[in-house]
Amino acid sequence: MESKHRIQITVNEEEHDLLVHPNRTLLDLLRYDLGLTGTKEGCDEGDCGACTVIVNGKVMTSCLVLAVEVDGAAITTIEGLHQGDELHPIQQAFVDSGAVQCGFCTPGMILTTKALLDEISDPSEDEIKHYLEGNLCRCTGYTKILDAVNNAVQLLK
């Protein structure tokens, strides 16, 4: 009853073999078991997008995913984006555009942008807004974030 399950996952290209209780969320696994605190806990009910990670190429709110559900999956968190000492172009675009204030939403915002640009390399403003609907920011008013996404499109060309 309620025994731990063995899962094997790849996080930021590093393989992990873990024993988890079924009630462990992917968010808590990343933050507390793997120490990857770049993934933030905001609302804890899938509304704010601060805990967004990429699972097998798709963005998800990790607070609403159980660790046991992602056995075998490849996961990307904000810690996995940089290339050596260089920021990922999307991260650089957020810095250059001043799209970060308190920074709490930024990891989720950047990962959702990555999933967007992997899917649509040159999105329209409507497509950007539709894709980023689930990432809330209480500081920037979103204008600078839209600028950052557009700048990232240019940097990635």
Place this chain on the structure above:
Amino acid sequence: MKRFDYIRPGNMADAIAALQANDEPYLLAGGTDLLIGMKTNAVKPKCLIDLKGIPGIDCIEYDNGFKLGALTTVRDVEVSPLIREKIPALSEAAATLGSIQIRNRATIGGNLCHGSPAADMAAILLAMNCELQMATGNGAKTMGLDQFFTGPNSTVLNRNEVLAQIIIPKEIGQFKGIYLKHGPRKAMDIGIVNIAILLDADVSSGFCNQIMIALGAVAPRPIRAKKAEALLNANRLTPELIQEAAEAASDEATPISDFRASAGYRKDLVKNLVAKGIDQILNSKDPS
């Protein structure tokens, strides 16, 4: 979250057996409603049966009509080129649910089985006359979606039944559809009123061959506005008749007042949105 057992069956028979063998089991699809309920202890499963390990339960098949596996994600429904081409209103309704993070996870079957009167997939599928195929302990069984909901967050599903497939009849392809979701926010919220309309009409004469109107979030379960439909079927869609039908639809709604909206406001919205929806379908140059 309280502790629970986790089972991931590899086929439907094992899923049904696990349902019957365990205390307080819950079926897990995308989990976007269930996990929130578990975090607040509104639901306390002792055992979660994850259906995602069942092969083929998340497929979109087209053979004039559509067969959608119950665990097809809402995002897959939204972006399917076939659905966008043949029944775009379903894709448009899917695009209004939650966020991309939620749609990547939430499933069409989970949205129905959660039983919310405001479920985005419920109203549009109800208007599409869809049928549900259930796997049961005694073989498969089929029923209309109109028989499925019994009240807020409750359905007819028994302890030994699992929703396997959603079947959209082939005739739906000849209808034009629209999904209108009204609320204070454009994203990340359930609707105050959801309206789905499927219309088969002669555009030049305005003659209505058949119309289906479904209403969400205005009754204990998603409903069809049957009186409004009866007024419009096999009639010419004059502005006066559309107005009369919109008022009939409003009369059929039995909403509650809550923090989102008052019952009276919801009834007014039904009237306005039904008329607006029919109008938009009739005037759409690029029919959906």
